[in-house]
Structures are given as structure tokens and as C-alpha cells.
Amino acid sequence: METFPFAPGTSVFKVEGKMFALSRLAGKPLKVSLKCEPALAEQLREMHEAVTAGYHLNKKHWNTVVLDGSLAEQTIKDMVEDSYDLVVSALPAARRRALGWNRDSSPASGDLGRSARD
Numbered sequence: 001m002e003t004f005p006f007a008p009g010t011s012v013f014k015v016e017g018k019m020f021a022l023s024r025l026a027g028k029p030l031k032v033s034l035k036c037e038p039a040l041a042e043q044l045r046e047m048h049e050a051v052t053a054g055y056h057l058n059k060k061h062w063n064t065v066v067l068d069g070s071l072a073e074q075t076i077k078d079m080v081e082d083s084y085d086l087v088v089s090a091l092p093a094a095r096r097r098a099l100g101w102n103r104d105s106s107p108a109s110g111d112l113g114r115s116a117r118d
Contacts, residue, residue, distance in 0.1 A: 001013070001014050001015070002014075009024055009025050009026050010022065010023070010024050010025070011023050011024075011025055015084060015087055015088055015091075015099070016087075016088075016091055016095055016099070018087045018090075018091070019035075019087070020034065020035050020080075020083040020084045020086070020087040021033065021034055021035075021080060021083055021084075022057075029066055029067060029068045030066075030067045031055070031064050031065060031066050031067065032064070032065050032067065032080075033054050033055060033057055033062050033063065033064045033065075034062065034063055034064075034065060034079050034080060034082075034083035035061055035062055035083040035086050035087060036061065036062065036063050036079070036082065036083065036086070037082075037086060038060050038061060040082075041053075041060070041061070041062070041063050044063060044079070045063065048070070048071060048075075049070065050065055050066040050067075050068055050070045050071050051063050051064075051065050051066075051071075052064050052066075063079070065079060085101075088101045089101075
């Protein structure tokens, strides 16, 4: 669900009331902040100039990604999916089932986690 709790131009995406993505829509270049498992967050920052510690967020758990064309589209999609999965994985089991979410492993063990460690 997309909301605008901070300002009309700041888009916040939530699942079950928990934020997993945040973006200032008029930003040039466009940036999106995404939740991330701490060890993977550090790896992504080391690997990509476009990935930095979360701006105005807990830098241990959030990355800000500059959407300037330097990252592959699939990498960005994987980061968004990992952010969503990380938030959903922390929800109670009944809420996860209601969302149709049934991952057997942690978000960090997904495709993005493997590619960052390779």
C-alpha cells in the first residue's frame, strides 16, 4: 500500500502497516530507500556506488539506492523484493499466511543475497 505520511511528494510503501520502501518522487536523480538485512546492506554498499546507507533512516537496516541507470533493473527488483520479504518475514504467521507469503528461508538467502556474496 502506498501512503504519503511525511509529505505529498514522499511516497511510502507499506505491507501490513510496516514500511518497506520510501522515495521522494520529485528527487533528481530518483532515489528509493529499502530495508535490508544488515550484512547484505554493507555488501551492497561496497559493491555499488549507487547504494548508500539509508538517508534519514537506521543505517544498519536501510539502504538508499540511486536510480541512475548504473544498477541492473533485476538488481533493483531483487532489492525491493528482499525489502518486502524482510518486513513480511517479521509478521505473525497468521498475517504472513493471509498475504499468501510462504517462504521457507530468510530474505537474505534469496537471489540477491547469493549474488552479493558471489
